[in-house]
Amino acid sequence: MAKKTLFDKIWDKHVVDEIKGGPSVLYIDRHLVHEVTSPQAFAGIESRGIPVSRPENTVATPDHNVPTIDQHLPIKDQLSRFQVNKLTENCEKHGITLYGLNHPYHGIVHVIGPELGITQPGLTMVCGDSHTSTHGAFGSVAFGIGTSEVEMVLATQCILQPKPKKMRITVDGELSAGVTAKDVVLYIIAKISTSGGTGYFIEYAGSAIRSLSMEGRMTVCNMSIESGARGGLIAPDETTFKYMKGRVFAPAGSDFDQAVEEWKLLKSDSNATFDKELHFDATDIEPMITYGTNPGMGAKIAGKIPAVEEVEAGNRESYEKSLAYMGFNPGSPIAGRKVDYVFVGSCTNGRIEDLREVAQFVKGRKKAEHVTAWIVPGSKQVEEQAHKEGISQTLDAAGFKLRQPGCSACLAMNDDKIPEGMLAVATSNRNFEGRQGPGSRTMLASPLTAAAAAISGVVTDPRTLL
């Protein structure tokens, strides 16, 4: 039998049919739904007069639009309120489980899926959101889809998808102190660019990836899409099984043991071939930050912004345009720039480990006065846990405030907008022009680097403060 990659194994098991010369019909095990990309899909099936095919495999939560303070009050913004209400209405009508605002399981789709054990190894998962790739950390095939595809899944639990090519990125070696999962993925994207992964599904491997916690793995897989890839995944192992155990919707008792036996088989065969293989050395990775307007424009914080001459000839014009937007000079050192805002949160880095890391770093220190800092938990459970562990008190003492869960300033659909011209260090995943509000400027970094910026008030290599 031909050797298979992990991706092949999961994908092939879910192919219902192949269209000659066309895409595969892929069966979807879990469908996550949020308020922004679903209303048109629900309207679509209604106009066709058909029901949701498998409501029991579908879970919904409002996250993109929700305020992060006073969540017990009605949403002030009329359009946001309408969209969130529409989701509630659609879920009620179609028998879909909804974790609405203030529900103990509420949160960002990609944070609640894993923490509730909805995300499991070997599954196919989709959501009308590109960061669905997060769930690949468990060894599942998970990817973002458009609204027409959301409608397909609602209608038939299937989508039409051409099979992507396969890439393996191996990171071997030991990560040094102060270097986190976020730095690993920013480093990879800086190396392969925002289109380096286009057409591929990435498997991350190697000792540095294995050494990451589940949360760290989620951070890496989350940002796969920023390299253009359809998704990313990591073979499940003991770290995965330990994380899964006891989760609300994970198998329990002897079912769990049996599931683990099956999950253990989920790995690429030793001689499986990939369409592309890349290797990186963990010891070359340092704390990273982006300086431009796409996630591929990242560099070591200790380094400099590349000079125009270092950029490929054809790309110089857009490079200069991007730096002009950021207000940065080519060739200048990265560290030391004054920071106005710090945002810790999002499906990339809004989990409990991220908050623990920030709390530990800021303990006994004070936030720089001129910095506005928003710390936004990825879910209600994260928020509760942060209160329980005293993280919120530590944050308070250092001059921070823990907000309530949601996407928040990651895409600024609610009131959490970075004002025009202001510079933010953010733990989210996109630094596009205006992503965090019209005219906002974003530098993407790890929670540790964000914390260091909040304390010192300037872009800082966190290792200098460890």
Add this chain to the structure above:
Amino acid sequence: MPTDIFNTIESPAVPLPIENVDTDQIIPARFLKATTREGFGENLFRDWRYTKLGEPKADFVLNSDTYSGTILVAGKNFGSGSSREHAAWAIHDYGFKVVVSSFFADIFKNNALNNGLLPVQVSESFLSTLLEAIEKDASTIIKVDLEKQEISLKASGASENFEINPYKKECLLKGYDDIDYLLSIKEKIEQFELSRS
């Protein structure tokens, strides 16, 4: 949603020679609050097109009197970023039927095809040929023949073939839609479900 039938298109084009146009630029997140598919064209390229006060920026191509047409010719790596289908809706709603670039992000490509918007991927050099021709003469006509999978400059005859998945091509030519197809094999899907439980 069943799409329009896609035929050959002949039109002048609108040039947007910017690389890495991401979906946040095509339609910023704050305009994603609608619950229907209509009206997104108004906010297409919102922050490049209008000032904060909502006044058209004279230097942005959609505000120029010089260029018009149903074909958008854009720089490399078009449509990266968010999976929001609103980006494809906005371009289509504005009136474009074809987007030409030398490279497209995957999800954008799927979303466009699902909405009767044809992404035409051309070589780097043909993209330059197109942009130069448009710049020289804004009324230059570009022809996109889906049946033949060919894009050409009407005047000079310069042309290039483009690729499209045969299934998707058929869908566009006939105005079919993926959901119709999936519903037609519902039984097969149910058998599949039974076979694995």
